[in-house]
Amino acid sequence: MRKGIYSRVCTHPPVISNAILSSTRSLMAIFVSPHFFTTFATSATLTNSESEQEEEDEEGFNTSCGVIQEKDFLRKTQNGKLHLLDLIDNDRMEPDAALYNKLLNKCTQMSKLKEGRMVHTHFLNSQFKHYQVIQNTVLNMYAKCGSLEEARRVFDEMPTKDMVTWTALITGYSQNDRPEEALVLFPPMLRLDLKPNHFTFSSLLKASAARPSDREGRQIHGFCLKYGYDLNVYVGSALVDMYARCGYMNEAMFVFDGMISKNEVSWNALIAGYARKDEGENAVQLFMEMQRKDFKPTHFTYSSVFTGCASTGALEQGKWVHGHMIKSGLKLIAFVGNTLLDMYAKSGSIEDAKKVFDRLIRRDVVSWNSMLSACAQHGLGKETVERFEEMLRIGVEPNGIAFLCVLTACSHAGLLDKGQYYFELMKKYLVEPDVSHYVTIVDLLGRAGRLDLAERFIKEMPIEPTAAVWGALLGACRMHKNMELGAYAAERVFELDPYDSGPHVLLSNIYASAGRWSDAAKVRKMMRESGVKKEPACSWVEIENVVHLFVANDDAHPQREDIRKMWEEISARIKEIGYVPDTSHVLLFVDQQERETKLQYHSEKLALAFALLNAPPGSTIRIKKNIRVCGDCHTAFKFVSKLLDREIILRDTNRFHHFRGGFCSCGDYW
DNA sequence: AAATCCTGTC
Structure with a gap:
């Protein structure tokens, strides 16, 4: 789709960045519930994910719930300390079935596992304990709160399971990044003659979208057609997303075009697909098109469009979209803020990236990582190190990516000792180095001219070196014109990844710069014969x-x-x-x-x-x-x-x- | 009286 970029006129006006940035609205309101649920929610500190939920529904109970009236709750809880279950017990009030449902759903919504367990226990001692619907709600509560093991136990102990029971568990696995466990539930469910519906299919599709292969996804698509749910908007959006994640944008587009009713999510799935494929121009075009068709961009949309702009590095476009977001009144919550920061950094404006970072009210580890990555990419090695130190000082736990950024910066800035120090520091923070960290250390040693140390490091590393590890050594050999070790490293890369053109090109460069044209020719012949192609440069x-x-x-x-x-x-x-x-x-x-x-x-x-x-x-x-x-x-x-x-x-x-x-x-x- | 789809750093 690079062709699509070619000399296309973008139909939007440029916007000056400072004006945008100075008016950037700051962040979300802190979530404070005026109702008794603040008490019910215990004194828990609110986590990011909760407090950044926009327009959180803070209703609590505004309707009467069976034998317990709203006024009873309010009266008992306004003096602060009384716990909900104490309230029920002490006053010997019997909740009805509907109340259990409401309580459980409230726990689900607020992600309060501990309170959910208490309601569950209370429910098991009630006369309603055989109610299937409430059992399903309990299952759902555990699944949504992330305790799949408890959800599974509820599921296993239920004497009769209906389609909702199965669907709730499938959804639980699917939403908690356990796609395999979600998918294996589908065949036994069919064998029990339970008919899946649009709820089931959208969750199954989400699960199959998380799998590397498109095999399961296509099969589920077939079932959607068979059961007649392919035109449902949830199922359709999930299908678009599934194809987009598997990289089949034509099929994603085909499903999208065939959808009779669409919503913002459908558009977002498609836009995110293009953004992931580095087709930023298409993402921006769709962003404009969805508005022409009266769909309102959401945080998801802006997040993806910024990612798209970052991929093409289209600074003016990105600024225009940023201005658009400000005008739309959407708040700059962390998710979007981080993509915005990244967009400015990747479009070449490190200054604007820093401004966004400074204006973020709360910075999560990803915000810090994005900033570290921005500095590292822009060659600000010293500043990357300083910011990393600051991050440690104020107590943000660095993860693997944070370490990778600082190591990369050290490597590029030639900070050999610091780089080795941070690599050791990973142990202290209990961050397990993965292969990318090893690659960076090889790069660090190699660039600094310590090819001997780099080679020994590879020999001694605790995990099996990949092609990328040897590739880093090869790159260093080219830089320092070490033909012998370079040829050895190249051999290792060819064994491990015969289809990558990079090492072939590097090796032939090494030979070429030594004037060994016949060896260079051999490598080129090898490339031709193995079908390795150099990516066309543009x-x-x-x-x-x-x-x-x-x-x-x-x-x-x-x-x-x-x-x-x-x-x-x-x-x-x-x-x-x-x-x-x-x-x-x-x-x-x-x-x-x-x-x-x-x-x-x-x-x-x-x-x-x-x-x-x-x-x-x-x-x-x-x-x-x-x-x-x-x-x-x-x-x-x-x-x-x-x-x-x-x-x-x-x-x-x-x-x-x-x-x-x-x-x-x-x-x-x- | 229950369950569903879309977003970030390497």
Whole structure:
């Protein structure tokens, strides 16, 4: 869908970021219930998830419940201390069946497991203990409060189970990230001749969406059709989501288009699907379309659209969506705030990302991680470390991702000792390193030139090294021109992941820079024979709300002649101030002259020439690339930033490069 | 008198 990005005009106005950020509304109201349920809820500190629920229904009981009247509750509880169950016992009031249901549902809604257990116990001692409906409600309460084991026990002990019983348990597993256990319940339920309905199917689809394969999902889809629930809006949305998560956007779109009634959730599922696939432009288009059709974007929508904008790095678009959210009056709750922060960071505006972070009233671990990641990506190694230290100081528990961010920052900034220190610190915080942490340490040691230590580290690591681990060593070998160890590392990568083009390219680069062209050729032959393909490189640049996309040697662009002339001129002028084309990255058996020509039209150079022609004079140029920037382009960009006194920000797959005055923020590590 | 779908950091 990259083609969709190509020179598409975005039909929205640009918005100035400072204006947006200064008016960013702050966060959610703290959830305070004026009713007796504050007492009922005990003195529990409210967790994030509860207090950030927007527009929480705080009603308590406003209707009379059988023999106990509302006024009885209010009178007894306004003096503060009396517990609900004490109230029932002490006053010897008998709740009726409906009251048990209401109490249980209130516990479910407020996620109060302990109180739920007490109501359950009380219910078991009542005359209604055989009521199936209430047993189902009990089951549901345990499942929703996350205690699947208790839910299961209720289920197992129920003498008769109806379809709701089964569905409630399926939903419980499905909502608590246990998709396999949800799915295995379906066949026995069918064998008992219980007819699934739209409740059952939406939960089953959610469970199958969490599975890596689309196999179960497609089967459930078949059952939906058979039982005639495919047109239900919940089932439809779940189907859209299931296909979208499995990566089948065409099928997701097909189901979506076939839905007779849609709601916001249906749109959100589709938009989230495109955002996950890095098709930000499609996400934004759908965001606009849903509003044309009178659907109101929710937090889910904004969250996904920001993620989409982050993927394309479309800063102006992202700002526009941000402005839209402010106007709509939705609050900046943590979930959305974190995606917003991430969007600004990934679009190249670390300043705006910091502003969002500063304006968040409550920061959860993901907010911190997003900020750490932003700093690390922008080459602010020292600041990443400082922020990480601050995070520890104020008592935010770092998780694996937090450590990964700080380790990456240390690696890129060449902070060898600090990196090793933080790796050790993981033990203290009881964070188990996964393979990505090991990769980063290999990278850290390797970049610092300690190839010997890196190799030993791999040999001694407690888990089996993956292709990525050896790949990190290979990258370091290329950087430090160690052919022998590089070839060894490459062999290991080929064994473990024969289809990745990266190591082949790296290895041939190592050979090429040593002038061993026949070895380089062998690697290329290997690539051809094993069917390994290098991902086509492309770069894009956003100018006045239009995203322009370039591929290497692009000769289809309307301005191709001007672009070519521009780069030739620039190229000549930077050569005068010291630029020497580095042709070792070009793996072609051609003479020097021709290799230089090939290099000239790498997509990022085309994008830069185009931006110099079309962007407002003196403005910062922001270019994105879908693979890592090549060494020659990196050098050329440094010279251009000096020659024209122009700031250039290049985003590649790993990080940002801020070019200014002849230097790059990455310090030539990348 | 019960049960359902969509969001974040690597």
